[in-house]
Amino acid sequence: TNSSSIAALLHYFLVVVQSAPVSSSNLSPAFTQASNRAKMLVEKILRDIPTVHGATVSTEGLTLDPSTQTTNLQMMVASLGIPAAPVLKPPSERFTLDVCVSRMSAGSQLYQGLLGVLSNSVSGLSDLQADLRDLLTHLNKMKEEAQLEVVDQDLSLDLARRLHGNYEVQVAVHLSLTQLRSFCHDLIRSLRAIATYRRPAAAAH
Template sequence: MNIVIVFAIPCYMASLVCSAPLPEGSTLVEDPQFQEILLMSRSLVQKILLSIPDTHKSCIYTEGLQLNSSENAKLATMATIINIPSAPALRAVSESVTLKTSLTQMSEGLRLHQDLLSSVSQKLQSKDKVTELMADIRDLTIQVNKMLKMVQKEAVVQPSPTPVALNLPGEYEVQVAAHLTLVQLQSFGQDAVRLLRSLDQSNEEAKN
């Protein structure tokens, strides 16, 4: 998925995820243990989303790099030059998308952003907030992998963080890399919220 698309998909994903049926894994989703992990995951995603603006403010000082700006789409070429990979597109559970696939995509996306932040943080002047954000992403990944383990009935091997080979010859590239990573993480997190909400049985109980 081209990074330009990342900034355009939230509305599409909202309708896709919220309307998703649960044809596969519905019994597992209803399991109290699964729901407990799910609720913890939702809480962590919200924590991550709430911390992104402060993290951005703490380490991005280059004029013109705003977290919520239509101008971000114009940085697609820079994203390619810097070598920032796009996040997996989170797809709702459906007849063609299994629960395992959705959770795997979420786990892979979280690991990608963890690796991106690990790489760029080494060159940031202020990295305390980034380090805290990485810890929350790590904690969320652990919870998602617990759900994934329940789905596939085997342990999920979590690889050690691997710094992504980013092309960061100067301070401007470092700033853009950190900025685009946080922008992409915010979009990915919003999609994760919708996906997890669609699996939350307490929402269904509230409707009944």
Template sequence: MNILIVFALSCYMATVARSAPLPGRSALVEDPSFQELIQRSRSLTEKILLSIPTTHRSCIHTESLQLNSSENAKLVTMATFIGIPSAPVLKVASENVTLEDSLSRMYEGLQLHQALLSSVSSKLESNDKVTGLMADIRDLAIQINKMLKMAQAEAAVQPTPTPVALHLPGDYEVQVAAHLTLVQLQSFSQDMVRCLRSLDQEETES
């Protein structure tokens, strides 16, 4: 009899586990207006990812600076010398990472890259593509901030942009700064796609 009870309880728990909501999901995430913001954000993030290679080709003329190169890892010292901060590490909203924290990191990272591009843009010979990319980053930050405000408590403090003061004594440093910013932005945007996909109701239900 005891064995039957244990078996029945095991079946019940398995059923509950299968029907339980995915970690990090909530009524807010499933709200249609929130989902609309997710869709806009995903679209803008994908647009940014598509724009980065074109932007890189338009403003980086130093042949040794390639967007997708294993040599980029060797530029860590230059990044430190120039003063390029690392992007926030993005984590998918889950039982251990709140939705607010995930969105906050996205917003902070977008603000950082906006500031970095703004610092180098005026020093580049060709910056039209950079200007367009910055506009997309700004629009994406607006969407993320809207979601962040929906997720935050009324008294929550908005994340403040990371101060950026780059050391750019010459054209080579400007080129490296623009290059490393685009490399980092590409990686950051790829992580954003992953985080946003986890919040997309259509994606998780398919």
């Protein structure tokens, strides 16, 4: 069933990543620089989403206003097989920096993949795709600088075969942009927390 396949995807998508020790509890200037650049890019994506939505979604009733979200739209999330973004929290001993950056990367990959599929049916998404690709570059730099033991998730999407007509495409674009906006808000909160985060002394070797 759709629900069981989505559940299986999410289980794989949110796989627990083990934390690896790093050489120092302080994050390097290069890590901080990559984090700041990532944050600036996420802020740009957030600014651009309303414009992109306006240019790509013309179906009446599909707006970025949360009050317009209906039960029917939530059902469409399941029927189209659009996964939820991974949950982000500020890094802590329980929610390690490794897991935090891993989920940032996984979510960015998810939306880059979704927009890639949808770009085959609608124009106007390429700039956001490019920004997400650049964001992944900065997140990868953060991984390298902090020597994070992060597992990349390759989430295969079966969205393409569910897009039977223009209405499904419009709803899929709307839902993807709406979820991307929410994920970007979480990204900014996490990146702000990372900027002031220092690993516990026990994590430094």
